[in-house]
Amino acid sequence: MDARAAISELVVANRVVAQLKLVDSFGHVTVRNPENPQRFFMSRARAPGLVTKDDILEFDLDSTPVDLRGMRPYAERFIHGCLYKSQPDVMSVCHNHAHELLPMAVTKTVMRPALHSAAVIGHEVPVWDIRDHFGDTNMLVTSNEMGDSLAAAVGKGKAALMRGHGSVIVGKNVQDAIFTAFYLRLNAEVLIKAMSMGGTVTYLSAGEVDQSGELHSQAAAQGRAWEDWCAQAGVEKLSTS
Amino acid sequence: MDARAAISELVVANRVVAQLKLVDSFGHVTVRNPENPQRFFMSRARAPGLVTKDDILEFDLDSTPVDLRGMRPYAERFIHGCLYKSQPDVMSVCHNHAHELLPMAVTKTVMRPALHSAAVIGHEVPVWDIRDHFGDTNMLVTSNEMGDSLAAAVGKGKAALMRGHGSVIVGKNVQDAIFTAFYLRLNAEVLIKAMSMGGTVTYLSAGEVDQSGELHSQAAAQGRAWEDWCAQAGVEKLSTS
Amino acid sequence: MDARAAISELVVANRVVAQLKLVDSFGHVTVRNPENPQRFFMSRARAPGLVTKDDILEFDLDSTPVDLRGMRPYAERFIHGCLYKSQPDVMSVCHNHAHELLPMAVTKTVMRPALHSAAVIGHEVPVWDIRDHFGDTNMLVTSNEMGDSLAAAVGKGKAALMRGHGSVIVGKNVQDAIFTAFYLRLNAEVLIKAMSMGGTVTYLSAGEVDQSGELHSQAAAQGRAWEDWCAQAGVEKLSTS
Amino acid sequence: MDARAAISELVVANRVVAQLKLVDSFGHVTVRNPENPQRFFMSRARAPGLVTKDDILEFDLDSTPVDLRGMRPYAERFIHGCLYKSQPDVMSVCHNHAHELLPMAVTKTVMRPALHSAAVIGHEVPVWDIRDHFGDTNMLVTSNEMGDSLAAAVGKGKAALMRGHGSVIVGKNVQDAIFTAFYLRLNAEVLIKAMSMGGTVTYLSAGEVDQSGELHSQAAAQGRAWEDWCAQAGVEKLSTS
Numbered sequence: 001m002d003a004r005a006a007i008s009e010l011v012v013a014n015r016v017v018a019q020l021k022l023v024d025s026f027g028h029v030t031v032r033n034p035e036n037p038q039r040f041f042m043s044r045a046r047a048p049g050l051v052t053k054d055d056i057l058e059f060d061l062d063s064t065p066v067d068l069r070g071m072r073p074y075a076e077r078f079i080h081g082c083l084y085k086s087q088p089d090v091m092s093v094c095h096n097h098a099h100e101l102l103p104m105a106v107t108k109t110v111m112r113p114a115l116h117s118a119a120v121i122g123h124e125v126p127v128w129d130i131r132d133h134f135g136d137t138n139m140l141v142t143s144n145e146m147g148d149s150l151a152a153a154v155g156k157g158k159a160a161l162m163r164g165h166g167s168v169i170v171g172k173n174v175q176d177a178i179f180t181a182f183y184l185r186l187n188a189e190v191l192i193k194a195m196s197m198g199g200t201v202t203y204l205s206a207g208e209v210d211q212s213g214e215l216h217s218q219a220a221a222q223g224r225a226w227e228d229w230c231a232q233a234g235v236e237k238l239s240t241s
Numbered sequence: 242m243d244a245r246a247a248i249s250e251l252v253v254a255n256r257v258v259a260q261l262k263l264v265d266s267f268g269h270v271t272v273r274n275p276e277n278p279q280r281f282f283m284s285r286a287r288a289p290g291l292v293t294k295d296d297i298l299e300f301d302l303d304s305t306p307v308d309l310r311g312m313r314p315y316a317e318r319f320i321h322g323c324l325y326k327s328q329p330d331v332m333s334v335c336h337n338h339a340h341e342l343l344p345m346a347v348t349k350t351v352m353r354p355a356l357h358s359a360a361v362i363g364h365e366v367p368v369w370d371i372r373d374h375f376g377d378t379n380m381l382v383t384s385n386e387m388g389d390s391l392a393a394a395v396g397k398g399k400a401a402l403m404r405g406h407g408s409v410i411v412g413k414n415v416q417d418a419i420f421t422a423f424y425l426r427l428n429a430e431v432l433i434k435a436m437s438m439g440g441t442v443t444y445l446s447a448g449e450v451d452q453s454g455e456l457h458s459q460a461a462a463q464g465r466a467w468e469d470w471c472a473q474a475g476v477e478k479l480s481t482s
Numbered sequence: 483m484d485a486r487a488a489i490s491e492l493v494v495a496n497r498v499v500a501q502l503k504l505v506d507s508f509g510h511v512t513v514r515n516p517e518n519p520q521r522f523f524m525s526r527a528r529a530p531g532l533v534t535k536d537d538i539l540e541f542d543l544d545s546t547p548v549d550l551r552g553m554r555p556y557a558e559r560f561i562h563g564c565l566y567k568s569q570p571d572v573m574s575v576c577h578n579h580a581h582e583l584l585p586m587a588v589t590k591t592v593m594r595p596a597l598h599s600a601a602v603i604g605h606e607v608p609v610w611d612i613r614d615h616f617g618d619t620n621m622l623v624t625s626n627e628m629g630d631s632l633a634a635a636v637g638k639g640k641a642a643l644m645r646g647h648g649s650v651i652v653g654k655n656v657q658d659a660i661f662t663a664f665y666l667r668l669n670a671e672v673l674i675k676a677m678s679m680g681g682t683v684t685y686l687s688a689g690e691v692d693q694s695g696e697l698h699s700q701a702a703a704q705g706r707a708w709e710d711w712c713a714q715a716g717v718e719k720l721s722t723s
Numbered sequence: 724m725d726a727r728a729a730i731s732e733l734v735v736a737n738r739v740v741a742q743l744k745l746v747d748s749f750g751h752v753t754v755r756n757p758e759n760p761q762r763f764f765m766s767r768a769r770a771p772g773l774v775t776k777d778d779i780l781e782f783d784l785d786s787t788p789v790d791l792r793g794m795r796p797y798a799e800r801f802i803h804g805c806l807y808k809s810q811p812d813v814m815s816v817c818h819n820h821a822h823e824l825l826p827m828a829v830t831k832t833v834m835r836p837a838l839h840s841a842a843v844i845g846h847e848v849p850v851w852d853i854r855d856h857f858g859d860t861n862m863l864v865t866s867n868e869m870g871d872s873l874a875a876a877v878g879k880g881k882a883a884l885m886r887g888h889g890s891v892i893v894g895k896n897v898q899d900a901i902f903t904a905f906y907l908r909l910n911a912e913v914l915i916k917a918m919s920m921g922g923t924v925t926y927l928s929a930g931e932v933d934q935s936g937e938l939h940s941q942a943a944a945q946g947r948a949w950e951d952w953c954a955q956a957g958v959e960k961l962s963t964s
Contacts, residue, residue, distance in 0.1 A: 025466035045461070049469060049473075097356075099431070102427075103435040106355040106356065106432070108443055114887055115829070116863070131449070136449050165357045192437070193919070194829050195437075195439060196439075197830070197915050199918075200830060200831075202886060207860075208854070208861070211859060211862075265710075266709075267599070267707070290710055343597060348676050348684070377688075377693060378693060379693035379697040380693075405596055433679050436681075437675070527947060529951030529954075584909075588837040588914070589917050589922030589924060589925070622938065646838055646926075646927055
């Protein structure tokens with residue numbers, strides 16, 4: 001995939017996350033520049049459901065814009081730059097406030113997968129609390145120092161919850177990041193209801209997380225969802241993806 | 242913005258609150274007349290999703306209609322007049338019964354923000370109980386005396402829940418009132434689920450409420466949601482807003 | 483309103499209850515013949531969302547069809563005939579299994595209104611258990627004996643829950659029955675969440691039920707919802723209603 | 724019904740389960756070949772909402788494809804083959820991960836019907852845990868040995884939950900399988916909420932399960948839902964069904 005295709009796919013991805021309600025008017029998905037791993041593409045500050053090709057900007061890994069073309073960038077671009085720096089294999093990052101996972105984030109519950117398709121979130125999803133590191137803030141991740149702290153919480157993992165705020169998810173490509181975001185949210189929803197009914201949750205075993213996570217990270221599984229989601233969002237699946 | 246633009250924006254606002262399901266067939270949003278702060282605009286008694294320009298009426302701050310043109314006003318217009326009187330900086334008021342926040346209102350839970358975007362609701366949202374002040378009623382706010390009592394509960398704040406009834410939210414403009422109403426509802430939904438799962442909620446600190454509230458009150462944040470919501474409602478965003 | 487207009491309104495009502503998801507493929511709404519109070523109109527056995535004028539049949543108050551025209555009637559038409567017999571002022575009956583109120587019906591919780599707009603359900607909504615009166619059955623109300631038992635549980639009230647099954651609601655006209663069904667469901671949803679979060683519910687006082695119930699039974703309130711619901715269902719509001 | 728009609732109906736069924744959100748991008752519904760009971764029809768590996776006639780493949784009861792025509796089969800086809808082998812009267816099988824029933828599956832709650840229309844699920848729905856029989860796996864049913872184990876858990880019943888995964892439902896035809904899947908999910912949703920509110924659930928009695936299950940298994944009941952669901956999915960109901 002070249003840079004031009006990556007940008008096209010990023011536009012599709014923005015429509016998909018809006019259609020899936022993984023984002024409301026806030027949240028963002030980005031892709032690393034496949035032609036230059038020291039750069040990534042991200043929309044200007046705009047609701048994901050409205051993003052077009054002309055909104056896409058390029059940033060270096062310090063989240064400095066290459067050329068703003070008169071547009072306003074997202075304040076939280078540092079989330080993305082710092083995760084691309086921290087995990088060289090990561091090609092896509094999604095930051096969202098999906099409404100259904102927020103109860104987990106405000107109770108600071110460390111989440112583990114209980115669903116086979118949610119094995120892609122890994123063994124545990126930590127909760128990063130900006131206040132633990134930076135005291136009282138406006139809660140946005142608006143500097144490289146903050147982004148690095150969040151990236152350290154993610155470690156080599158796939159995701160973190162952000163206390164009182166939302167979540168961040170990384171992927172080996174756009175489909176992987178969104179697939180993981182989708183099943184992270186579903187895992188949260190299911191656990192919240194299971195706990196509410198007073199049940200004892202049977203989580204996946206470590207071996208199941210490894211094996212089912214491996215399976216659901218494959219293009220065969222993720223491509224099936226991607227074709228479906230693109231159709232639901234009314235956008236063309238890229239032939240290059 | 243002149244009066245004519247304010248009326249156009251009010252029509253858009255009615256469509257937006259219907260699309261977002263902040264209102265069902267009941268509830269209302271109003272705007273202060275920018276040309277005459279002793280007056281405000283409000284639809285005739287009609288479901289917000291159906292409101293057009295021809296439905297808009299003008300009222301003074303006692304909620305007396307300037308000219309009914311043969312139409313029936315909302316019985317609860319006093320909520321609006323009294324809040325415009327009480328808070329001179331308020332330019333828009335929203336009264337709604339959003340279904341998802343009602344469990345808070347029937348349990349009289351004083352709500353605090355646990356989400357960064359909900360910091361706009363302020364440090365606490367009080368529950369005003371009409372019965373405490375007026376005994377048994379039909380529960381509607383149908384006089385200036387009742388409206389003043391509700392406005393006193395809101396004080397210098399942004400919102401109040403109304404026991405067994407709904408909520409009221411004020412804003413420095415239409416977008417601000419609806420943005421606050423949207424995240425008031427989300428905060429309620431998230432807290433209800435968090436409490437149901439038996440979790441201990443971490444609320445925003447006082448400093449976080451101040452800083453995140455300030456941030457999410459800015460046009461940069463609210464305008465992003467507004468553009469998105471207008472598109473979802475299929476209405477033109479006003480160039481003047 | 484003549485019989486012809488009542489039939490037209492009944493078709494509209496079927497579309498509305500389907501659009502509001504008060505019914506899924508099952509459930510029914512009926513209207514008493516305004517020209518002959520010993521008769522009522524009801525669709526043939528069909529999902530409400532698909533009902534047209536040609537599907538409407540007429541029944542006497544024993545729920546015997548006047549002329550089936552080769553069509554199959556609903557097995558539970560006795561619910562309707564018996565309620566029209568029992569309450570001469572009732573002009574419309576709705577029987578539904580709205581998904582959100584079913585948790586109340588399986589726990590046999592006697593419901594009271596906690597929302598001002600739900601005051602129309604009356605002071606208490608009893609739970610009628612067919613097993614208490616008829617032992618093991620297929621749980622459908624398929625005879626006048628069963629219908630009379632259910633009507634006795636409703637008494638002079640507006641509604642009853644049916645254990646393990648759903649609800650029945652009566653109205654002074656079609657709008658009234660559907661309005662009451664809508665807010666019966668909302669009241670159930672809100673109470674279920676309030677109880678789940680461990681809160682202490684403040685119910686309406688007896689005086690509030692009376693005064694708010696009176697207010698929300700008026701055409702001014704119900705007509706506003708009706709205009710909105712007809713627009714949502716894409717059907718013409720009848721000028722005669 | 725001949726094989727050609729069965730294939731047409733299977734395409735319709737795929738659209739219906741997608742429209743009803745019984746499946747997301749995963750899950751599948753199949754039909755036994757009415758001309759050869761040792762064979763069944765199933766889509767290639769694709770999201771159900773996108774399935775067309777050209778996607779349908781044929782398998783024998785060992786789930787070996789008759790002719791793949793260059794397409795990739797679902798990995799879990801063994802669920803279907805083994806259930807057709809185990810229950811000769813079964814003509815259709817549905818495997819889904821309907822989001823709303825998953826809390827039951829992660830808490831390993833043995834479900835019983837509390838709703839009259841859910842009597843079709845039978846007296847009890849067991850939870851099959853792949854780990855009990857096969858240790859750590861990727862949790863997919865990818866062999867005849869695994870499929871036989873699941874089929875044994877279903878026994879002569881209508882359904883089983885699969886721990887951490889989803890559910891499987893059998894039917895005497897496509898409508899029956901989907902009808903049962905629909906009310907299995909609703910029963911789960913209602914029970915989860917009833918338990919969350921701390922209520923004591925009144926389940927159907929054994930006699931009620933038998934009588935109401937018999938009633939809701941009839942074409943009169945299931946056909947009403949099927950006509951409705953086909954209309955909602957925008958597909959033609961087959962005249963042959």
